[in-house]
Amino acid sequence: xxxxxxxxxxxxxxxxxxxxxxxxxxxxxxxxxxxxxxxxxxxxxxxxxxxxxxxxxxxxxxxxxxxxxxxxxxxxxxxxxxxxxxxxxxxxxxxxxxxxxxxxxxxxxxxxxxxxxxxxxxxxxxxxxxxxxxxxxxxxxxxxxxxxxxxxxxxxxxxxxxxxxxxxxxxx
Numbered sequence: 001x002x003x004x005x006x007x008x009x010x011x012x013x014x015x016x017x018x019x020x021x022x023x024x025x026x027x028x029x030x031x032x033x034x035x036x037x038x039x040x041x042x043x044x045x046x047x048x049x050x051x052x053x054x055x056x057x058x059x060x061x062x063x064x065x066x067x068x069x070x071x072x073x074x075x076x077x078x079x080x081x082x083x084x085x086x087x088x089x090x091x092x093x094x095x096x097x098x099x100x101x102x103x104x105x106x107x108x109x110x111x112x113x114x115x116x117x118x119x120x121x122x123x124x125x126x127x128x129x130x131x132x133x134x135x136x137x138x139x140x141x142x143x144x145x146x147x148x149x150x151x152x153x154x155x156x157x158x159x160x161x162x163x164x165x166x167x168x169x170x171x172x
Contacts, residue, residue, distance in 0.1 A: 013078045015077070017075075041057050042058035083100060101163060101165050105131060107156050107160065108153075124145075125144065
């Protein structure tokens with residue numbers, strides 16, 4: 001069995017894409033808000049109503065924070081094992097998604113445009129399009145700036161082409 005594993009060609013690409021600066025997913029911005037607001041409210045309730053009300057408010061704030069907390073599952077890792085692409089996370093208990101390399105039709109960008117205070121921002125994610133009726137795979141979870149998304153699009157396409165993958169429009 002060990003000899004079979006040695007013969008298999010395994011190659012991987014770690015997608016270390018960072019979310020756009022200022023996005024709520026990057027941990028910047030109002031990082032103190034979820035901690036400071038419940039503490040201030042609990043302090044005000046303890047002073048003006050009763051210490052028990054303050055303690056209950058503090059407990060409710062802690063419970064809300066725990067409910068909203070998301071574990072860091074790490075970066076996405078693309079592995080090519082023979083003719084299969086395995087999409088997994090560095091950490092976490094989710095099983096990896098295995099897709100035959102021939103089922104990936106194209107690697108494109110999904111665009112999302114938003115307007116805030118008269119300013120238009122565009123965020124993108126990598127999309128691995130598959131044969132119908134299979135769903136498109138989006139990598140990473142958080143949208144990226146256009147420059148970083150274009151960079152990772154090129155890296156993923158070169159990585160897959162190295163393993164004899166061709167986009168749908170180039171197939172015979």
